Amino acid sequence: MNKVALITGATRGIGRQIALTLAQEGYDIAINYRTENDELEETKKIIEERNVKCLAVQGDVSNYDDCERFVKEVIDKFGTIDVLVNNAGITKDTLLMRMKKEDFEQVIDVNLVGTFNVTKNVVTYMMKARTGRIINISSVVGIAGNAGQANYSASKAGIIGFTKSLAKELASRNILVNAVAPGFIETSMTDVLKDEIKEEIAKSIPLKRMGTTEDVAKVVKFLASEDSSYITGQVIHVDGGMLM
Numbered sequence: 360m361n362k363v364a365l366i367t368g369a370t371r372g373i374g375r376q377i378a379l380t381l382a383q384e385g386y387d388i389a390i391n392y393r394t395e396n397d398e399l400e401e402t403k404k405i406i407e408e409r410n411v412k413c414l415a416v417q418g419d420v421s422n423y424d425d426c427e428r429f430v431k432e433v434i435d436k437f438g439t440i441d442v443l444v445n446n447a448g449i450t451k452d453t454l455l456m457r458m459k460k461e462d463f464e465q466v467i468d469v470n471l472v473g474t475f476n477v478t479k480n481v482v483t484y485m486m487k488a489r490t491g492r493i494i495n496i497s498s499v500v501g502i503a504g505n506a507g508q509a510n511y512s513a514s515k516a517g518i519i520g521f522t523k524s525l526a527k528e529l530a531s532r533n534i535l536v537n538a539v540a541p542g543f544i545e546t547s548m549t550d551v552l553k554d555e556i557k558e559e560i561a562k563s564i565p566l567k568r569m570g571t572t573e574d575v576a577k578v579v580k581f582l583a584s585e586d587s588s589y590i591t592g593q594v595i596h597v598d599g600g601m602l603m
């Protein structure tokens with residue numbers, strides 16, 4: 360039987376690439392999405408082309424009941440979840456002086472509370488199975504901070520604390536919990552920036568380029584694999600040397 364991976368927010372960007380990379384490795388894939396669109400159909404199609412099963416489960420990660428339901432849908436279909444990747448995330452960037460309470464709360468609700476909501480439901484099954492991998496997508500700004508991203512940085516720093524605490528709680532059950540902290544990756548999240556700004560940032564990165572979704576997915580693949588069986592509670596930077 361194939362191993363099973365659940366990836367949240369997996370219809371585009373980093374989440375989609377993680378789903379494709381794990382499908383390539385022979386995992387059956389459950390992709391969580393919030394709203395139905397062409398990207399979802401396309402993602403499902405390219406996963407199935409890799410000769411593994413793909414289940415798409417609808418749900419807003421910031422809604423606990425949605426998470427409880429869709430995690431159960433995955434268990435009903437596949438019987439297990441071996442790997443959980445908490446990838447769904449949003450930004451609402453602005454300086455603190457202009458940031459509304461809702462801007463702060465929404466980002467925390469999706470990025471941090473969402474990670475809790477999905478993990479809490481999946482861990483119930485992983486504990487019974489006495490095995491599992493949880494990989495949380497944080498960000499370098501969760502470590503270094505960034506002007507205009509107080510909400511986002513707080514959510515991503517929170518994910519790191521959450522990851523380390525769970526790693527300690529769940530180690531005795533053979534559930535390994537790690538975080539990946541991407542730097543500046545080419546996706547629709549960074550597409551909003553002007554080309555000049557992107558070039559400026561790329562120049563400041565030691566490896567002189569933005570990262571690709573593949574750069575992140577390859578590290579997630581490693582953290583899901585047997586090759587990382589002695590690694591837990593760590594934050595792996597995938598940032599071309601941006602933060603050292």
Ligand code: NAD
Nearest residue numbers: 368370372373393419420446447448498541543544546548
């Ligand atoms: P993206 O906007 O392309 O993808 C985010 C995905 O999350 C989308 O599919 C979106 O529909 C989904 N999503 C958003 N809110 C959701 C919700 N409430 N419920 C379910 N799904 C939801 O962005 P991306 O760049 O691919 O980002 C993926 C992850 O990587 C995010 O957690 C992001 O914070 C993190 N990250 C990205 C970068 C970067 O430079 N792109 C850097 C560091 C960290």
